[in-house]
Amino acid sequence: MYSQLLKSVIDRHGYRTVSEADLDEVTADLDFSVLLFAGDADRLGESDDVAIILPELEKLFEHVFTPLVVERASERKLQQRYRFNAFPSLVFLRRGEYLGTIQRVLDWGDYVTEISKILTSEPTPPPAFELPKCVQQHLPN
Numbered sequence: 001m002y003s004q005l006l007k008s009v010i011d012r013h014g015y016r017t018v019s020e021a022d023l024d025e026v027t028a029d030l031d032f033s034v035l036l037f038a039g040d041a042d043r044l045g046e047s048d049d050v051a052i053i054l055p056e057l058e059k060l061f062e063h064v065f066t067p068l069v070v071e072r073a074s075e076r077k078l079q080q081r082y083r084f085n086a087f088p089s090l091v092f093l094r095r096g097e098y099l100g101t102i103q104r105v106l107d108w109g110d111y112v113t114e115i116s117k118i119l120t121s122e123p124t125p126p127p128a129f130e131l132p133k134c135v136q137q138h139l140p141n
Helices: 004-013 023-027 046-060 072-082 108-119
Strands: 016-018 033-037 066-070 089-094 097-103
Touching: 004 046, 004 066, 016 023, 023 033, 023 066, 033 046, 033 072, 046 066, 046 108, 066 072, 072 089, 089 108, 097 108
Parallel strands: 016 066, 033 066
Antiparallel strands: 033 089, 089 097
């Protein structure tokens, strides 16, 4: 279930929701898309922040990318596919191929810089999954 705020953003901006089952079909014909992995807004205060920021980023980048909201039931499976380790995340695709991920909330200037880099990059496989540093510190050598 999405937060009330995210539901209102989806309704107000007409954002489509996608699942693991229809993601490839939906993104294949989109020059650029961004997947919003909101996560659990009850646990993650940043989820609603990114929900508010996304439409502003869409405007700033002159609607060059199509925002899509990942259904909650598909988030974990698609997280494994794109190999990121924090929610909320924005995953950028070009015609369904991976370009990059922005995790958590950034400063506005960092969003502009990172998205500009991502949109001009070539598609690649998602990076190898990395455990957060706090977990790595507790692993035996």
